[in-house]
Amino acid sequence: MTAAAPAAAPAVPVRRAVLTISATRVVTSLGFYLSIPMLGVIALRSGTMSAADVGLLVATHALFRRAFSIPLGIACDRWGARPMLVGGLCAETLAYGLLASGTSFPLWLGALVLDGLGGAAYNAGARLLLARVAQGNAASSFAGFYIATNLGALFGPLAAAALSGAGHPALPLALSAGAYGISTVAGFLVTRRIADETNPDARFGKAVLAPLRHRSFMGYCASTVPLWFGISLLVSALPLEAELRDLSAYDVAVVNALNALVVVAFGGVVGRRADAWSLATRLKVLAIGSLTMSAGSLVCLAPGRPGLYGGLLLVTVGELALITAADVVAVQLAPPGETGAYLGYVTFAWAVGGVAAGMLAGRLLDVPGSGTTLFWLISAALGLAGAAALLRRSVRVGGAAHGTA
Numbered sequence: 570m571t572a573a574a575p576a577a578a579p580a581v582p583v584r585r586a587v588l589t590i591s592a593t594r595v596v597t598s599l600g601f602y603l604s605i606p607m608l609g610v611i612a613l614r615s616g617t618m619s620a621a622d623v624g625l626l627v628a629t630h631a632l633f634r635r636a637f638s639i640p641l642g643i644a645c646d647r648w649g650a651r652p653m654l655v656g657g658l659c660a661e662t663l664a665y666g667l668l669a670s671g672t673s674f675p676l677w678l679g680a681l682v683l684d685g686l687g688g689a690a691y692n693a694g695a696r697l698l699l700a701r702v703a704q705g706n707a708a709s710s711f712a713g714f715y716i717a718t719n720l721g722a723l724f725g726p727l728a729a730a731a732l733s734g735a736g737h738p739a740l741p742l743a744l745s746a747g748a749y750g751i752s753t754v755a756g757f758l759v760t761r762r763i764a765d766e767t768n769p770d771a772r773f774g775k776a777v778l779a780p781l782r783h784r785s786f787m788g789y790c791a792s793t794v795p796l797w798f799g800i801s802l803l804v805s806a807l808p809l810e811a812e813l814r815d816l817s818a819y820d821v822a823v824v825n826a827l828n829a830l831v832v833v834a835f836g837g838v839v840g841r842r843a844d845a846w847s848l849a850t851r852l853k854v855l856a857i858g859s860l861t862m863s864a865g866s867l868v869c870l871a872p873g874r875p876g877l878y879g880g881l882l883l884v885t886v887g888e889l890a891l892i893t894a895a896d897v898v899a900v901q902l903a904p905p906g907e908t909g910a911y912l913g914y915v916t917f918a919w920a921v922g923g924v925a926a927g928m929l930a931g932r933l934l935d936v937p938g939s940g941t942t943l944f945w946l947i948s949a950a951l952g953l954a955g956a957a958a959l960l961r962r963s964v965r966v967g968g969a970a971h972g973t974a
């Protein structure tokens with residue numbers, strides 16, 4: 570394999586590079602959370618879509634936002650991360666403009682496909698730039714990126730709920746388009762001085778197959794699916810459950826804001842501690858996170874507001890484990906010049922979890938009573954299975970490190 574050739578852009582200090590990438594993420598996150606968590610509420614109250622339609626929209630969005638991460642990650646390896654970051658932001662700006670232009674299932678389906686692809690490109694570019702500049706601070710750098718994401722999540726849903734309650738449901742969508750437009754310009758300008766790299770040997774067929782032959786890595790990706798399923802509940806299950814429990818749009822917004830507040834408050838602390846963790850420790854922490862999400866799903870079985878708030882708050886605690894370890898494990902396992910592809914496979918696991926959550930929520934939560942109970946029991950079982958798989962993997966890794974396996 571030919572060594573990756575550095576681009577002409579001069580390198581900047583690691584901390585400044587991380588802050589630069591995270592700054593674009595704050596604005597894009599605000600645009601995302603102004604709209605996406607409230608789409609189900611807007612669609613159902615417009616009278617043009619059913620709960621099953623909403624579930625399909627959420628699943629489609631998750632599919633295109635995550636499933637194309639593998640070819641886009643390979644494209645980042647080959648041609649550089651920065652072009653993917655900027656191009657993705659352009660696509661998302663157009664998508665939110667389409668969402669704001671009307672409320673119909675075909676229009677929103679096309680817009681969410683475009684937004685999904687744009688988001689996949691942006692995330693692939695941004696995360697690969699972080700992996701390249703972070704060096705020994707990978708866990709805290711990725712945690713900082715997710716904290717930046719949740720700064721938008723903290724304020725976006727509350728603002729969207731207020732505008733929707735005041736009779737302006739389409740305004741958050743238009744504001745999101747504006748936020749992404751600003752981010753496109755800012756992303757182009759602020760990433761110019763971050764050193765990018767290219768790997769001309771990153772051929773698509775070879776780059777796709779290499780991780781598939783890495784059995785340990787593939788097993789790890791499969792083990793994280795329940796974790797990605799868990800964090801997708803805030804978008805897929807929460808709006809539908811709010812309707813079933815006769816809760817307001819503000820309840821949806823407050824739960825998302827509480828989720829963001831926990832990540833913003835504790836993500837940095839956990840990330841700094843996670844920089845020194847071994848691979849086995851990261852896997853154990855992910856197992857604990859999956860187990861916590863399983864417990865949260867069981868709490869959601871309780872009727873009314875307390876059950877939903879308490880259960881999804883436990884899911885948020887599990888998310889702290891995810892943001893500090895999931896991407897870092899992929900970076901640790903990736904050979905030189907293939908980091909984008911490996912991150913792409915981890916994101917594909919996110920696609921599987923997100924699509925499953927959207928489809929399952931749309932089908933089962935459309936049937937009050939038995940369907941709701943079955944949905945949360947299945948969610949809990951998935952989290953428990955993920956915890957067992959990750960714990961088993963951590964024991965194997967720990968044993969190998971001590972020469973006993």
